[in-house]
Amino acid sequence: MSRAASLAVMVACAAALIPAGPAVAQSGGERVTIPRDTTYGCVACHADKRTAFIMGVHAERGIKCHDCHGGDPAATVLPAAHRGRFVGKPDKVAIVALCGSCHADPNRMRQYGLPTGQLAEFRTSQHGRLLLGQHDLNAPTCTDCHDAHTILRPDDARSNTHPTNIPATCARCHEDAAMMGKYHLPTDQFARFRRSAHGIALFDEQNFAAPSCVGCHGTHSALPPTVTEIANVCGRCHVLVSQSFDAGPHAQAARDGKIAGCLGCHSNHDTERVPAEHIAATCAKCHAPGTRAHTLGVDIQRDVVQATLDLRAAEEAITRLTRAGRQTGDAQFRYRTALTAYLEIAQVQHDLDVTRLEELTRRVRSISRDLRDMAEVAEEHRWEHKLYLVPVWFLALAAVALALLTLRGLERRKTGS
Amino acid sequence: MARIWQTAREWLSQFWADLKASTDAGLLAVPRFLGLLYGPIDTRLPIDQAWRKALAHRLPPHVGWRHALGGIAYLLFILLVVTGVLLAVHYRPSVSEAYPSVQHIVSGVTLGWLMRDLHVWAANFVVIATLAHMARVFIDAAHKPPRETTWLAGILLFFVVLAFGATGYLLPWDQWAYWAVTEALNVLAAVPLVGGPLTSLVRGDPIVSGATLSRFFAVHVIVLPWAAFALLMFHFTVIRRHGIAAPKYGPVPAGPGRRFFPNHLLRSLIVGVLVCAVAISAAALWPRPLGDPADPARLPEAMRSTWIAVDVSRALAHYVGPWGFAAFSLLGLGLALMPLFDRGPERQLRRRPVVAALGALFFVGFLAAWLAGRQLGSTLPQPAPRRAVPAEAPPVEAPATADTTAARDSAR
Numbered sequence: 001m002s003r004a005a006s007l008a009v010m011v012a013c014a015a016a017l018i019p020a021g022p023a024v025a026q027s028g029g030e031r032v033t034i035p036r037d038t039t040y041g042c043v044a045c046h047a048d049k050r051t052a053f054i055m056g057v058h059a060e061r062g063i064k065c066h067d068c069h070g071g072d073p074a075a076t077v078l079p080a081a082h083r084g085r086f087v088g089k090p091d092k093v094a095i096v097a098l099c100g101s102c103h104a105d106p107n108r109m110r111q112y113g114l115p116t117g118q119l120a121e122f123r124t125s126q127h128g129r130l131l132l133g134q135h136d137l138n139a140p141t142c143t144d145c146h147d148a149h150t151i152l153r154p155d156d157a158r159s160n161t162h163p164t165n166i167p168a169t170c171a172r173c174h175e176d177a178a179m180m181g182k183y184h185l186p187t188d189q190f191a192r193f194r195r196s197a198h199g200i201a202l203f204d205e206q207n208f209a210a211p212s213c214v215g216c217h218g219t220h221s222a223l224p225p226t227v228t229e230i231a232n233v234c235g236r237c238h239v240l241v242s243q244s245f246d247a248g249p250h251a252q253a254a255r256d257g258k259i260a261g262c263l264g265c266h267s268n269h270d271t272e273r274v275p276a277e278h279i280a281a282t283c284a285k286c287h288a289p290g291t292r293a294h295t296l297g298v299d300i301q302r303d304v305v306q307a308t309l310d311l312r313a314a315e316e317a318i319t320r321l322t323r324a325g326r327q328t329g330d331a332q333f334r335y336r337t338a339l340t341a342y343l344e345i346a347q348v349q350h351d352l353d354v355t356r357l358e359e360l361t362r363r364v365r366s367i368s369r370d371l372r373d374m375a376e377v378a379e380e381h382r383w384e385h386k387l388y389l390v391p392v393w394f395l396a397l398a399a400v401a402l403a404l405l406t407l408r409g410l411e412r413r414k415t416g417s
Numbered sequence: 418m419a420r421i422w423q424t425a426r427e428w429l430s431q432f433w434a435d436l437k438a439s440t441d442a443g444l445l446a447v448p449r450f451l452g453l454l455y456g457p458i459d460t461r462l463p464i465d466q467a468w469r470k471a472l473a474h475r476l477p478p479h480v481g482w483r484h485a486l487g488g489i490a491y492l493l494f495i496l497l498v499v500t501g502v503l504l505a506v507h508y509r510p511s512v513s514e515a516y517p518s519v520q521h522i523v524s525g526v527t528l529g530w531l532m533r534d535l536h537v538w539a540a541n542f543v544v545i546a547t548l549a550h551m552a553r554v555f556i557d558a559a560h561k562p563p564r565e566t567t568w569l570a571g572i573l574l575f576f577v578v579l580a581f582g583a584t585g586y587l588l589p590w591d592q593w594a595y596w597a598v599t600e601a602l603n604v605l606a607a608v609p610l611v612g613g614p615l616t617s618l619v620r621g622d623p624i625v626s627g628a629t630l631s632r633f634f635a636v637h638v639i640v641l642p643w644a645a646f647a648l649l650m651f652h653f654t655v656i657r658r659h660g661i662a663a664p665k666y667g668p669v670p671a672g673p674g675r676r677f678f679p680n681h682l683l684r685s686l687i688v689g690v691l692v693c694a695v696a697i698s699a700a701a702l703w704p705r706p707l708g709d710p711a712d713p714a715r716l717p718e719a720m721r722s723t724w725i726a727v728d729v730s731r732a733l734a735h736y737v738g739p740w741g742f743a744a745f746s747l748l749g750l751g752l753a754l755m756p757l758f759d760r761g762p763e764r765q766l767r768r769r770p771v772v773a774a775l776g777a778l779f780f781v782g783f784l785a786a787w788l789a790g791r792q793l794g795s796t797l798p799q800p801a802p803r804r805a806v807p808a809e810a811p812p813v814e815a816p817a818t819a820d821t822t823a824a825r826d827s828a829r
């Protein structure tokens with residue numbers, strides 16, 4: 001029996017054995033029923049690819065194997081099935097063009113509301129420059145991040161491009177020491193990001209508004225920001241801090257490239273706050289102790305440390321009020337005011353406006369003192385409850401003594417009689 | 418003037434004579450003296466006669482101070498009823514109002530703090546008093562025939578007391594209450610066979626919620642009080658019918674015994690006054706703090722239990738697991754049903770080694786579990802296990818790279 005005849009028999013047997021029921025795909029919370037088309041020739045050999053493909057968004061939109069791979073889906077035998085415009089498995093560079101043939105076409109993407117700039121962006125990225133410019137096959141192509149067949153929406157938690165999965169997607173290459181060694185790149189970015197404020201917000205608090213890798217580096221146009229761009233990148237989210245920074249003396253230095261914007265004091269992937277106790281030490285990295293600028297840093301540190309302590313004291317006061325069973329609505333409202341002032345301190349530090357800083361610190365301190373007073377009054381009232389024990393025990397012991405005396409008298413009377 | 422003084426003296430001496438007359442067995446002389454209604458009623462219903470008969474009752478001579486334990490438990494129960502009614506006046510059993518209403522009781526109602534803390538402490542003392550009373554009866558073998566029903570009614574009362582505490586613990590609706598009940602129900606759910614259905618019935622929702630609060634409140638203030646009232650009446654009736662058990666050693670002392678009034682009541686008064694004073698002192702010295710409002714989405718920073726049964730069940734669940742918890746409960750149930758198999762005339766403990774060992778195991782185990790539970794005070798509870806993915810969901814062939822960060826972290 002020839003190879004083509006064997007294949008035809010196998011297809012016939014498969015068609016007879018496999019029930020022609022609908023396949024069910026679930027994507028983005030929607031259940032999509034895709035009828036099993038037994039006349040579609042590609043699945044005769046590539047059934048595993050179909051299983052992966054129907055989970056993705058392309059299957060929902062009616063796109064089929066031959067739309068990307070070419071060939072003749074009406075044929076169920078080789079070589080007829082691979083005849084015509086057959087692409088087969090495209091290489092990395094061809095994949096970019098293949099995806100771009102639809103995704104860079106506004107007339108096709110308009111109906112889905114999808115942007116069409118990914119291909120142009122990719123060309124500007126370091127990945128695109130390496131792949132398209134230098135044919136460096138270590139660089140990723142579209143399917144390396146989006147998968148070839150199981151292409152899911154970014155809001156699908158299973159997707160490689162879901163916010164919580166993006167760092168792991170990037171880390172597949174960027175944690176590979178052998179690969180990164182060729183480009184002299186570090187491999188600890190993911191670990192540092194994971195423990196950063198952004199990482200905690202994204203992973204622990206599931207705050208999808210927190211930036212993952214693409215929040216700062218861009219998605220398809222992935223590149224590290226340049227020194228003069230850093231303040232703008234951070235300022236996209238930290239708007240108020242950015243405005244303060246621009247109003248302060250450090251902004252010009254950043255524009256001139258003398259300091260790396262926000263990274264002058266904060267780190268990039270770690271993105272840690274400068275602890276209040278370390279503000280002066282951070283200033284001392286550039287400004288020698290004793291200089292006017294360093295003295296200003298010491299003053300700022302003093303105010304911020306004090307405000308931090310006052311805010312913690314206010315929180316403790318509210319806990320004490322809660323434990324004492326007091327209604328804390330008013331206290332919570334006042335605490336919110338103090339917290340707003342405290343957050344504004346974090347903003348004002350960036351333009352070095354000490355007058356405003358001291359005003360905010362005083363406001364936090366004043367509210368904190370009020371809350372502590374409220375807590376002390378509540379505890380004082382609680383302590384006063386102990387004074388009730390004096391009359392209680394006096395009356396109790398008097399009653400017991402009286403009862404004992406009466407009992408003794410009754411016993412004596414009984415003995416006497 | 419002298420005439421007025423003379424009239425006042427006569428009136429006072431008459432009042433004093435009537436008052437003195439009212440302190441004899443005819444205590445109802447006071448209402449008789451004060452009102453006209455009592456006379457006609459008394460002629461038809463011989464209340465005075467019944468009252469005199471009750472007060473003239475005599476107790477056996479061997480009844481001593483150690484027999485006061487049951488009375489102490491009863492007094493604490495009355496204290497709980499009184500403070501509970503006062504609390505129910507101000508408490509509102511809904512998810513949004515329960516916590517603020519407790520805050521209002523503590524800080525806005527006159528002596529509300531005393532009502533609440535007295536209720537909390539009396540709830541603890543009543544468990545101790547009931548256990549001590551049961552231990553006394555167990556050691557004296559006072560449950561032997563014909564007093565089996567007295568013992569069984571007492572055991573049911575003990576369970577009612579535990580149920581009172583379990584249902585009342587949730588009512589403040591703070592974090593400690595919420596998560597302690599969540600953990601206790603998780604333990605209950607792990608009990609083989611009956612645990613799951615029973616937990617669903619009690620909880621009324623997949624998690625502890627408003628449905629649970631309503632159920633607990635209804636059981637706490639309607640079902641259990643009636644059950645306790647009926648059991649108490651039965652308990653007292655059979656005590657009166659069978660009398661106090663004879664002393665374990667030696668013959669029954671001869672003599673007419675101690676009069677119920679005034680001798681025994683005076684002794685009860687002494688005990689009762691001291692118990693109330695101790696409960697008020699505990700309430701004033703160690704008030705039960707209020708946690709943060711219950712939040713099903715957030716675990717508390719630390720657990721804090723203020724009720725003995727919670728400590729005991731947490732310690733058992735933590736150290737011996739659900740099976741150990743079930744085995745200990747079965748041991749308690751076995752002791753409860755002891756009169757059914759320990760029916761011999763022998764009352765001395767040393768000649769009943771098996772029963773003595775089982776009893777000691779239960780009482781010592783209960784005490785040890787309580788102390789161990791106190792040590793677990795800062796252990797965080799575990800949230801309820803997540804439900805599995807429904808069977809009808811399509812198989813998810815997640816790409817190998819779609820692992821979560823938690824998986825990555827655990828692999829490191």
